[in-house]
Amino acid sequence: MVASTFPAGFEGVVAKCLAAAGVRVFRMCGGLALYEAEDRFPFFSNTFLVLSSVSGKQAAFEKMVAEAGRSMPKLRNRRGSFRVRFSEGNRFVGVPKSLTLAAEKTIVRNTGMTVDRVNPGTEYWFLLRSEGFGFFGELLRKQTAHKPRRGELRPELANLLCHCAGLPPNAVVCDPFAGYGAIPAQMIRHFPFSRLYIGDTDEERVTLLKTLSADRRVAVSRSDARALDHIGPGSVDRIVTDPPWGVYSPIDSSLPRETLAEFARIMKAGGKIVLLTACSELWVAAAEDAALETAETFPVLVNGKKASVLVLIKAGFGGL
Ligand SMILES: C[S@@+](CC[C@H](N)C(=O)[O-])C[C@H]1O[C@@H](n2cnc3c(N)ncnc32)[C@H](O)[C@@H]1O
Incomplete structure (x- = not known):
């Protein structure tokens, strides 16, 4: 399963586009779609391979890191370096160092990659959502680096x-x-x-x-x-x-x-x-x-x- 972000408010439009492409959608909420597809869609910003998820009362970074430690699958063919990011309500947030270290340890164990917090080859994110769930994912595609000019749309x-x-x-x-x-x-x-x-x-x-x-x-x-x-x-x-x-x-x-x-x-x-x-x-x-x-x-x-x-x-x- 993959998860992709998109501009909030367009859930109905994205659902229609995915349905037209024959894509199976598991969940759609404020600017996020969880679905099964290999295709790339130009209306998505970031796309993640979902590695574990938590919901209900478990939805907190501590629980998510613990769950990742238990259930992250072994990822073969991964090379190079990574860093971990924690995002809540579409913003990066700071977490206790111990949590970052625990997450990094899990990823090193399951991928063989090395940590580079400054200039990594890829990123693993813990995303906490206001709808009461969160997921841990490998960033597959990052939104285009183009920085819009004043008034320009993404x-x-x-x-x-x-x-x-x-x-x-x-x-x-x-x-x-x-x-x-x-x-x-x-x-x-x-x-x-x-x-x-x-x-x-x-x-x-x-x-x-x-x-x-x-x-x-x-x-x-x-x-x-x-x-x-x-x-x-x-x-x-x-x-x-x-x-x-x-x-x-x-x-x-x-x-x-x-x-x-x-x-x-x-x-x-x-x-x-x-x-x-x-x-x-x-x-x-x-x-x-x-x-x-x-x-x-x-x-x-x-x-x-x-x-x-x-x-x-x-x-x-x-x-x-
Ligand atoms: C919100 S911006 C559009 C931004 C555009 N969607 C983009 O991504 O770059 C509105 C544009 O309308 C132009 N504009 C303002 N009044 C106009 C008018 N009466 N007729 C045509 N263009 C006008 C402005 O010069 C400005 O470039």
């Missing part, structure tokens, strides 16, 4: 937003608030489309966006999401986007209304808009004004900040 999150859109074959897709291009980068790498419109008002970001792909189906423009004159009416199947949150600079209060009026113009009937925002009330109200139906809204955590995913639909037939 690739896993951008990937999950694209999944929320459920792209039909030959979809015409658009991200008009593309920023550094986290969403289009996932679209280009992992999703089918026939045309992808990308835009932003910021000149420097548009220059960067132009380096994303040489694919002729990708059209990059310096454009305002409220006036997408280069996109014809009723021509877009999906918009997946992350408008400004008003965190770094205040947003114009008319932005949601004017943007969604423009989105309604370019969308095909039945088309879907997936929007990540920290001010969902403004966007839901604006959706009503633009006669877009709010099909779904769910809370997510983005770098510890509360946000929402909104799925809006342009009423009518076709496009789904």
Whole structure:
């Protein structure tokens, strides 16, 4: 069994993706999936081989280290060095030295590896969860080292937003608030489309966006999401986007209304808009004004900040 972490709030989306891939899921909770699969999924952050677990009253680091000592299987073909980490509520925490030493002893005994607390080849984690269980695992895949720039989404999150859109074959897709291009980068790498419109008002970001792909189906423009004159009416199947949150600079209060009026113009009937925002009330109200139906809204955590995913639909037939 393996365990993978992902941005909290997307449990339903991850469950659907795993089911579609025929993966057997044992447990799904706040940003964590325990399942059986060899495949890699781009929406996962860290992935662990689960070596032991505890639940209920036993869920404390002391019990977990003791359980690992009793039940850790012998792992053949392991070489090099490792270190042990203790994580609680998605944060690394300090534990008494005796606990670290006991855990290291167990791992050395079962793998033949050596301890390197500074520059290890791999890591073994004890993860304690608020749901009343914990597991001990070998880190198989670490989330990509890419450090997002200010306002940039992590690739896993951008990937999950694209999944929320459920792209039909030959979809015409658009991200008009593309920023550094986290969403289009996932679209280009992992999703089918026939045309992808990308835009932003910021000149420097548009220059960067132009380096994303040489694919002729990708059209990059310096454009305002409220006036997408280069996109014809009723021509877009999906918009997946992350408008400004008003965190770094205040947003114009008319932005949601004017943007969604423009989105309604370019969308095909039945088309879907997936929007990540920290001010969902403004966007839901604006959706009503633009006669877009709010099909779904769910809370997510983005770098510890509360946000929402909104799925809006342009009423009518076709496009789904
Ligand atoms: C939250 S950021 C998007 C970040 C992006 N998802 C990423 O991962 O890099 C919002 C972006 O919208 C752009 N923006 C602000 N107002 C805009 C407008 N009216 N039309 C188009 N883009 C706009 C900003 O320059 C910024 O890059």
